[in-house]
Amino acid sequence: MTSGETPRIGPHDFAGLDAGPVDTSQHDLAQWERVVDAIIYLLGKKGVMKDVAEFRRHIEDLGPDVYERLSYYERWAASAAATCVEAGVVTREELDARAAEIAKRSEAS
Amino acid sequence: MTHDHTTPHRHPNQPDHPEPSSSYELLGVALNELLIEKGIYSADELRTQIEEIESVNVDSHGAQIVAKAWLDEDFLTALRADAADAIRSLGIDPGYTEIMALENTPEVHNVVVCTLCSCYPRWLLGRPPAWYKSKAYRARVVREPRAVLAEFGNDIATDVQVRVHDSNAELRYVVIPLRPKGTEGWTQAQLARLVTRDSMIGVTQAKAATAS
Incomplete structure (x- = not known):
């Protein structure tokens, strides 16, 4: 299969595209990435997220530009937030306000 | 290498994992x-x-499955019939998805990818490495697997068939690499030390016996 022969099913469909060499080096996760990783499991356990398909849908809905620009766990953070907003657990306003507060906190420290 | 996560400390990120915006x-x-x-x-x-x-780590989970399969013909048969059940019989949680063991042979080499996201047997191998989730690996391994494997230092002979398996949300794979030569009479614990994460994804071979 080469790119162009089969239509891509979404921004996440990388199969057969042209790309550079694979960077095989290791990458240690930052603490915020470990937290976001765990949030997804907890949202499933607590029934906030119905299934993994819901989580993937929110990632695929990011659109091609955002999908390719974000790092792996940034996509996960975006999807987890969208899941929680959709489930009515938090609001966008609460998230924005808290994010601004955290930014201010880390500036001060 | 030790990691102290309480102090500000960041490793260089890979291209697919830029500094968080x-x-x-x-x-x-x-x-x-x-x-x-x-x-x-x-x-x-x-x-x-x-x-x-x-x-969940490779040494206590995935590597034990492979070493057991190398040693025990009955276990290998069980693994072929129902991998999840066989893995459970070792006291290891196979995870919530279907799981399939892919046996490498002198004629066939198996390698695993998830072209759409990062589906991976996390219950056997831990978190996937960054390259497994990268665009370069997901895009190219289905089109030019031999070239990608060569980038991992794994040159597959032209008379060996390469099979690429695309994981999904319901089905995950674990590769059973070829048992290294010169390991006759080894114990499961000794054998398990030759089994690496990358050999169970299929991008490399198990370690050579001399490397233990």
Whole structure:
């Protein structure tokens, strides 16, 4: 299969595209990435997220530009937030306000 | 290498894992704080969840399955029939998806990818490595697997068939690499030390016996 022969099913469909060499080096996760990783499991356990398909849908809905620009766990953070907003657990306003507060906190420290 | 996560400390990121554009990192941290405050889960549950995720490692999980399969013909037969059941019989949680063992032979080499995202047998191998989730690996391994394997230092002879398996949300794979030569009479613990994460994804071979 080469790119162009089969239509891509979404921004996440990388199969057969042209790309550079694979960077095989290791990458240690930052603490915020470990937290976001765990949030997804907890949202499933607590029934906030119905299934993994819901989580993937929110990632695929990011659109091609955002999908390719974000790092792996940034996509996960975006999807987890969208899941929680959709489930009515938090609001966008609460998230924005808290994010601004955290930014201010880390500036001060 | 030791890692102290209490002090500011960051490794160089890979191209697919750039410095977090701070807004999404902040979003993740903000979400976590709000979920704890609203009682969706506690800070203790978060810590326990991270520990649970990180307690799965190649040496105690995936490598034991491969070493057992090399040693025990009955286990290998069971693994072929129902991999999840066979893995459970070793006291290892196979995870919530279907799992299939792919046996390498002198004629066939298997390699695993998830072209659409990062589906991976996390219950056997831990978190996937960054390259497994990278665009370059996902795009190219289905089109030019031999070239990608060569980038991992794994040159597959032209008379060996390469099979690429695309994982999905319902089905995950674990590769059973070829048993290294010169390991006759070895114990399961000795054999398991030759089994690497990358050999169970299929991008490399198991370590040579001399390397143990």
